[in-house]
Amino acid sequence: MEPDQAAGVLRTALAGQTGDATIADAAARSGLALRDAELGLHRLLSAHRGHLSVTDKGELLFRFPMGFAIDFERRDGFEL
Numbered sequence: 001m002e003p004d005q006a007a008g009v010l011r012t013a014l015a016g017q018t019g020d021a022t023i024a025d026a027a028a029r030s031g032l033a034l035r036d037a038e039l040g041l042h043r044l045l046s047a048h049r050g051h052l053s054v055t056d057k058g059e060l061l062f063r064f065p066m067g068f069a070i071d072f073e074r075r076d077g078f079e080l
Contacts, residue, residue: 005039007033007047020053020061027067044068 013030014021021029027037041062044050050064 001032001039001076002038002044003039007043008040010037010040010044014064016067017064018062022049022059022061 009030014026021041022054023034023038023041026032026041027034030037030040032040033062042052044064045052045062048064048068049067050062053061053063055061
């Protein structure tokens with residue numbers, strides 16, 4: 001699956017998500033494979049100015065404090 005496709009699935013599945021989400025959380029909520037969920041989350045980070053952190057155990061935590069309402073990539077005119 002392409003990162004943009006995975007990001008679209010995750011936008012719907014994680015709408016209203018508060019707090020942090022791991023790759024496994026995103027995969028479980030969306031039904032995507034772990035690899036697709038990871039690609040989609042990284043794509044959403046760049047498009048929606050998300051935050052990435054890591055736990056003591058090495059798990060990546062994704063947070064989107066502004067949600068998915070604004071696509072900053074299009075708004076800023078910057079495209080990856």
